[in-house]
Amino acid sequence: MLGSANFSNRSIQVNRHDDRNRERFTVAHEIGHFFLEHDKYLRSESIVERDLFIETETKDAFNYDRLEYQANLFGSMLLLPEAQFRHAVKVLRRQLNVNDRGFGYIFVDDQPCNYTPYNQILTALSDHFGASKRAIEIRLKRAGLVTDMRGTGSANRLRFPGV
Structure with a gap:
């Protein structure tokens, strides 16, 4: 697990990783979950490496991958304006x-x-x-x-x- 967001206490935890840039993206990704108000759908969220590679948004009414895609896009735009x-x-x-x-x-x-x-x-x-x-x-x-x-x-x- 790379990191997690706890919506009830409004906190982000990032686990140490060999790649500092990956850690920065994890923080940006988790900030995206808060900014995009994903707490309406999740109590907490943990990011694993496979989540970072979600590049397309699905059309399902509720889909965890969709939330991950949105958080990835937010993190990307935050770090790479x-x-x-x-x-x-x-x-x-x-x-x-x-x-x-x-x-x-x-x-x-x-x-x-x-x-x-x-x-x-x-x-x-x-x-x-x-x-x-x-x-x-x-x-x-x-x-x-x-x-x-x-x-x-x-x-x-x-x-x-x-x-």
């Missing part, structure tokens, strides 16, 4: 000479020439915002800033636009 995040990505793309060559603002596949700068972007953003690389990656995807073709074998099928 839209304008600052986009600006930092823009600056890093320029510094690392990552250009849109018709495949996406940031393109990543299994080739080192694409994966290496992508990993450098993740690392730099993680350090800058104090968020895990996984949180950064999810935020990039959610913002539509990355085209991720890793593991698809698509590098051999890609063609340059207009060719």
